[in-house]
Amino acid sequence: MSVTHEFPKDFWWGAATSGPQSEGRFHKAHRSVFDYWFDTEPAAFFDGIGPNVASNFYNDYRADIALMKQIGLNSVRTSIQWTRLIKDFETGETDPDGVRFYNNVIDEFVRQGIRPVLNLHHFDLPVELYEKYGGWASKHVVDLFALFAKRCFELFGDRVKDWVTFNEPMVVVEGEYLYEFHYPKLVDGKQACQVLYNLNLASAKAIAEFRKSTCAQLGGRIGIVLNLTPAYPRSDQPEDVAAAKFAEDYKNNSFLDPAVHGYFTKDLVDVLKTDGVLWESTTEEIELIAKNTVDFLGINYYQPFRAQRREIPYDDAQGWLPEKHFQQYHMPGCRMNPYRGWEIYPKAIYDIAIHVRDHLSNIPWYISENGMGVEGEERFRNADGFIEDDYRIDFIKEHLQWLHKAMQEGSNCFGYHLWTPIDCWSWSNAYKNRYGLIALDLVTQEKTIKKSGLWMHDVIQNHGF
Ligand code: BG6
Numbered sequence: 001m002s003v004t005h006e007f008p009k010d011f012w013w014g015a016a017t018s019g020p021q022s023e024g025r026f027h028k029a030h031r032s033v034f035d036y037w038f039d040t041e042p043a044a045f046f047d048g049i050g051p052n053v054a055s056n057f058y059n060d061y062r063a064d065i066a067l068m069k070q071i072g073l074n075s076v077r078t079s080i081q082w083t084r085l086i087k088d089f090e091t092g093e094t095d096p097d098g099v100r101f102y103n104n105v106i107d108e109f110v111r112q113g114i115r116p117v118l119n120l121h122h123f124d125l126p127v128e129l130y131e132k133y134g135g136w137a138s139k140h141v142v143d144l145f146a147l148f149a150k151r152c153f154e155l156f157g158d159r160v161k162d163w164v165t166f167n168e169p170m171v172v173v174e175g176e177y178l179y180e181f182h183y184p185k186l187v188d189g190k191q192a193c194q195v196l197y198n199l200n201l202a203s204a205k206a207i208a209e210f211r212k213s214t215c216a217q218l219g220g221r222i223g224i225v226l227n228l229t230p231a232y233p234r235s236d237q238p239e240d241v242a243a244a245k246f247a248e249d250y251k252n253n254s255f256l257d258p259a260v261h262g263y264f265t266k267d268l269v270d271v272l273k274t275d276g277v278l279w280e281s282t283t284e285e286i287e288l289i290a291k292n293t294v295d296f297l298g299i300n301y302y303q304p305f306r307a308q309r310r311e312i313p314y315d316d317a318q319g320w321l322p323e324k325h326f327q328q329y330h331m332p333g334c335r336m337n338p339y340r341g342w343e344i345y346p347k348a349i350y351d352i353a354i355h356v357r358d359h360l361s362n363i364p365w366y367i368s369e370n371g372m373g374v375e376g377e378e379r380f381r382n383a384d385g386f387i388e389d390d391y392r393i394d395f396i397k398e399h400l401q402w403l404h405k406a407m408q409e410g411s412n413c414f415g416y417h418l419w420t421p422i423d424c425w426s427w428s429n430a431y432k433n434r435y436g437l438i439a440l441d442l443v444t445q446e447k448t449i450k451k452s453g454l455w456m457h458d459v460i461q462n463h464g465f
Pocket of ligand 1: 018021167168171227300340369373419425426427429433
């Protein structure tokens with residue numbers, strides 16, 4: 001195969017999943033907010049399917065990792081569930097079965113020559129910490145998270161070199177406190193701002209623990225995974241540009257700037273202060289955030305965000321929401337993934353890469369998630385029994401072409417991870433849309449490599465396509 005898009009020999013080719021979406025709830029001592037939500041409102045989940053079995057990674061991890069190896073993935077991200085590893089959240093006492101399980105998983109990745117990238121939080125707050133303290137609105141919970149992080153570094157830092165504090169903390173803010181798509185489904189803009197701050201603080205506190213750990217001394221690295229939705233204005237009219245600027249500051253820079261530069265975006269702080277919704281912080285916390293920035297960035301890119309000035313006046317009776325300063329613009333004729341309802345705009349990956357190069361000190365970064373969720377993929381299963389997902393191959397190719405161009409122009413990207421290795425459970429969408437390189441039969445739990453998995457195998461072998 002002749003390669004027109006060549007990537008570095010040590011490029012991370014991989015895929016990402018998470019504990020709560022793959023493991024199943026087997027032998028877990030505690031419930032996460034998602035476990036609790038499913039137990040109390042199963043109808044909120046597509047086809048009434050919750051996280052109980054997921055893709056059965058808890059029992060199948062050896063065979064699953066072997067399939068990942070068969071594709072040739074050299075790195076895989078998953079997450080450690082707080083609710084599985086820790087028995088007592090206040091003291092950090094660990095659960096023996098949780099320790100055994102994650103040790104086995106890590107050992108198996110290492111044995112198979114796959115670099116394990118471990119994330120500490122993937123939307124899976126222990127529900128007890130929400131009930132007792134108010135979850136991420138509480139600074140005590142921030143400290144408990146740092147304790148959990150410390151335990152993870154102590155237990156697994158000898159073998160895991162790449163750590164992530166949070167996956168998509170903005171989704172916690174938006175899903176739980178603004179737009180009601182994650183439990184507890186609140187609409188409370190002021191609390192959302194405090195949670196946004198507390199998540200940044202929790203990430204910095206976990207990084208501070210990491211810096212003290214032997215893992216850091218052994219050359220380990222720590223980063224954060226952010227979902228970036230680059231904000232494009234409807235037009236170049238100043239009001240549309242200003243609307244997009246606020247959306248960019250709120251949705252993206254609110255985590256990017258503290259993570260990479262150690263400070264909060266001044267323009268954002270000014271607006272939140274004027275609006276009376278700025279978070280409570282102390283000088284010590286701000287210093288801690290300044291000192292504990294990341295070694296690398298993971299960027300999840302799925303869709304852009306298009307913004308316009310407000311045309312419908314903002315109704316203050318609903319309290320403060322970021323939409324006070326912009327309105328979402330639904331661009332006519334844009335390319336959509338109809339199953340997920342997300343715009344497909346591959347060029348944004350290039351824009352992100354150039355932004356990292358020019359405004360984020362060209363920090364080492366990788367695409368930690370990108371992917372296409374498709375409903376009803378069984379209809380693409382051919383006579384030989386495997387799924388012909390050419391649309392996914394095209395989707396990945398287009399994104400990689402833009403990424404390649406940005407790397408040629410100097411962006412410091414070291415990898416590409418697809419969401420996801422094996423079709424997994426997608427929160428309230430459950431198994432509606434499939435994202436994997438490997439198909440999961442929900443009834444038999446049989447797992448088979450899709451055409452995209454075979455294609456990815458060749459890309460990895462050839463260091464490009
Ligand atoms: C990301 C998350 O937002 O996108 C994953 O990190 C998630 O957890 C993925 O599954 C795809 O989104 P969804 O909502 O279709 O599952």
